[in-house]
Structures are given as C-alpha cells and as structure tokens.
Amino acid sequence: MDYTDKINPYNVPTRKLYTGAHVPAVGLGTFGSDKYGPDVIAEAVLGAAEAGFRHFDCAACYGNQKEVGASLAKAMRDVPREEFFITSKLWNDMHGYMNAMRSCEQTLEELGLEYLDLYLIHWPFPNFHPPGCPEDYHNPDARPYIHEEFMDTWRALEELVHMGKLKHIGTSNMSLVKLEMLLRDSDVRPAANEMELHPTFQQKMLFDFCQNEEILPIGYCPLGSPSRPARDRTPEDASDMEHPVVTAIARERGIHPAEVCIRWQATRGSVPIPFSVKPTQYLANIKAVMADPLTDEEMKRLETCECGNRLIKGQVFLWREGQNWRDLWDENGMIAT
Numbered sequence: 001m002d003y004t005d006k007i008n009p010y011n012v013p014t015r016k017l018y019t020g021a022h023v024p025a026v027g028l029g030t031f032g033s034d035k036y037g038p039d040v041i042a043e044a045v046l047g048a049a050e051a052g053f054r055h056f057d058c059a060a061c062y063g064n065q066k067e068v069g070a071s072l073a074k075a076m077r078d079v080p081r082e083e084f085f086i087t088s089k090l091w092n093d094m095h096g097y098m099n100a101m102r103s104c105e106q107t108l109e110e111l112g113l114e115y116l117d118l119y120l121i122h123w124p125f126p127n128f129h130p131p132g133c134p135e136d137y138h139n140p141d142a143r144p145y146i147h148e149e150f151m152d153t154w155r156a157l158e159e160l161v162h163m164g165k166l167k168h169i170g171t172s173n174m175s176l177v178k179l180e181m182l183l184r185d186s187d188v189r190p191a192a193n194e195m196e197l198h199p200t201f202q203q204k205m206l207f208d209f210c211q212n213e214e215i216l217p218i219g220y221c222p223l224g225s226p227s228r229p230a231r232d233r234t235p236e237d238a239s240d241m242e243h244p245v246v247t248a249i250a251r252e253r254g255i256h257p258a259e260v261c262i263r264w265q266a267t268r269g270s271v272p273i274p275f276s277v278k279p280t281q282y283l284a285n286i287k288a289v290m291a292d293p294l295t296d297e298e299m300k301r302l303e304t305c306e307c308g309n310r311l312i313k314g315q316v317f318l319w320r321e322g323q324n325w326r327d328l329w330d331e332n333g334m335i336a337t
Contacts, residue, residue: 007052007286009083015271017168017191018214021117023085025266026289027055028282029220029275031062034132034229036277038064042071044277049075049084051283057194057218057273059089059122060107063131069111086111087118087218089172089194090157092128092317095121095149100156104165115165119157120172120194124150125328127317135233135316142319144337147181158188168192170215173314175330176206183213192216197272198224198240199264199302200309211269219265222272223258225311238309245301249294262288264302 014022028048032041041064045056049071056072058065065088072086088111094103104119126149127142157169168191171179182190193210195203197219210217221228224240240246241257250257258274258281265272266289276282294302313325327336 005283006050007283007290009052009054011290012052012054012286013266013289015216015269017216018189019168019191021167023117023192023216023271024053024055025271026053026262026286027057027085027087027218027271027273028053029057029273030064030068031059031275032064032277033225033275038067040277042067044282046071046074047279048282049079051279052286053282054079054083055085055087055271055273057087057220058107058111059091060094060103061089061091061122061128061131065107065110069113073112081113085117086113087120087194088116089120089122090153092123092126095126095153097152097156100153101160104156104160108165115167118168118170118192119160119166120170120192121150121153121157123173123314123317124171124175124178125317125319127319129316132229133316135229137316138318139316142317144319145178145335147178147185147335150178150182151185154182154186158186161188170194173312175335176209177330177333177335179206179209179213179215190215192218194218194220194273196221196310196312197265197270198222198261198309198311199246199305200224200238200240200243200307201311202303202306204306207268207270217270219270219272221311222265222274223261224309228311232312234313237311238307240305240309243305245305249298249301256284259284259288259291260294260302263291263294264299267293267299 013025088107160166170190170192172194246257250260274285314328315325
C-alpha cells in the first residue's frame with residue numbers, strides 16, 4: 001500500500017507504564033462492531049502499520065486474531081517486534097486459572113507472537129455472549145462478580161508474566177471498588193485499565209484513581225462509537241461528535257469533531273484506541289495525538305459535556321431477572337450480588 005502521508009512512528013508521543021515501559025499514545029482498535037469481517041480488519045492493521053502505527057488493541061472475542069496476526073507478521077518483516085505494542089484480552093468464557101493459561105497460549109499462536117505487551121481480562125464477569133448476538137441475549141449460566149474467582153484468573157496472568165509470555169497485565173471494564181480489591185490482593189499490579197472514555201462520559205473518579213495508582217487509562221469508544229452494535233444502543237444515548245461544545249471547538253480550530261475527541265484524551269493523559277478501516281481516518285487519529293494539546297480553557301469547556309453517557313452498558317452480562325445494567329458498574333460503591 002502506497003502512503004504519501006506516512007507518520008514517523010518515532011515522533012508519536014508515548015505514555016509510561018509503572019514498569020518504565022512506553023506505550024504509543026494512540027492505538028488502532030480491531031473490534032469490527034459486527035460490521036467488518038476479519039479480512040477487512042487485517043487489511044486495516046497492515047495499512048496502519050505501514051502508515052506509522054505501532055500500537056494495536058486486539059481481543060480473542062473479536063474473532064479476527066489469526067488474520068490480524070498475519071498482518072503483524074508482514075509488518076514485522078521490516079520493523080522489529082520490540083517497536084510494537086500489542087494488547088489482547090481474555091474473553092469471559094475462559095476465566096479460571098487453567099482456562100486463562102490455555103486462552104493466552106491460543107492468542108499468542110493466533111497472533112504469531114512469542115509474547116504480548118499487555119494482556120487484559122476483558123470483563124470482570126465470567127458471563128459471555130456469542131458473536132453477533134441480539135440485544136436481548138441472556139446467558140442462562142451468568143453469575144455475579146466473585147472476587148476469589150477473579151483472583152484465580154489473575155494468578156494465571158501473573159504466572160504468564162513470570163514465564164515471559166506477558167510483559168504487562170491489566171483490566172478492562174472494571175469499577176473502582178473492584179480495582180481497589182485487585183490492588184489489595186495482587187502480586188503483579190495491573191499496568192493499565194481499558195475503560196470507556198469520551199467527552200460525554202469522562203469517568204473522572206475512576207480516571208483519577210487510575211492515574212494516582214499509576215494504572216494507565218486506555219480509552220475505548222473515544223469518538224462515541226457511532227458504529228457500535230445494536231445491542232449496545234439505547235434511545236437515551238448522546239452523540240459526542242454532535243455535542244455543541246465539541247462542534248464549537250472544532251469550528252474554532254478548523255478541525256473535525258473527531259479530532260477534538262481524540263485531542264481531549266491525549267491532553268488528559270489517556271491513550272485512545274479508535275477503530276477505523278479507512279486510511280484517511282486512522283491517519284487523522286494518529287496526527288491528532290501529535291498535534292498541540294487543547295488549551296486549559298478548552299478542556300474546561302469540555303468538562304461540561306459530561307452527562308453520564310455510558311454507551312457500552314454491558315446489559316448482556318446481567319445474571320438475574322429484573323436487574324438494571326447499572327448493577328454491573330457498582331455505582332454506589334458496592335458490588336452487586
């Protein structure tokens with residue numbers, strides 16, 4: 001693929017993990033939102049690598065790691081492995097010590113890698129949904145968060161760190177109270193927490209906690225996920241790129257509202273992982289984190305966008321009748337049972 005507008009990857013800013021390792025300050029997500037097949041995602045990964053991306057966010061449940069791995073192998077013919085930062089995630093049906101060990105080995109095989117830079121527990125619940133499931137899907141075997149079971153899974157990840165299979169481990173879709181318990185009981189600290197972050201859903205308390213604990217916040221849905229699956233849509237959802245404050249700043253700067261959303265994360269200190277299969281879009285995303293940060297005044301204006309607009313509510317993971325998706329997120333500081 002011929003790019004006339006490639007990015008020098010050495011000019012892309014980085015964030016530091018508590019180990020001292022550096023993470024490129026923007027990554028390419030590889031979740032196709034049930035809209036794009038594995039081959040399309042793989043082509044985007046190869047194109048993004050050729051354009052200057054070095055950070056890729058993968059997951060077992062995306063169903064495309066084998067194809068993504070083939071693209072990474074091609075990219076690594078010209079770029080050393082150690083210049084890439086590759087993340088993957090343990091899916092919910094593989095919780096437990098032995099399951100986690102097997103699942104990580106399968107992910108490494110699919111991606112064609114000897115190690116992962118970061119491996120996350122995708123959700124803290126052992127409840128799962130099949131690919132492409134409808135919004136009313138319910139797993140009859142679903143159950144609540146059980147800390148002892150979560151720690152059994154975490155012990156496997158710690159062992160994989162000791163084995164050299166994983167450089168860092170972390171969490172995704174965690175609440176503050178669950179993270180506090182993990183920090184209390186873990187031997188290997190979480191290096192990152194992947195969480196939904198965009199101007200209308202800023203998660204300030206959890207975000208600040210992560211930064212204070214040297215847990216890197218990695219922000220998914222940075223643009224408000226306009227292509228998310230139907231199961232993740234509800235009538236009350238707001239659109240970040242149509243928010244008056246976002247569009248006003250975009251107008252004033254002469255940029256697209258998407259760039260405002262990306263720059264908001266970059267200025268704040270999190271790592272956005274926007275998904276796109278279009279070269280013009282993923283090039284714009286990497287350029288956005290390289291641009292001048294937003295001003296203090298602009299960041300103050302964007303604080304007013306916060307309206308609790310959680311888009312990935314996780315309702316398919318609820319474990320009993322009559323529950324609300326808010327039970328998944330421990331909003332009152334208590335873990336629901």
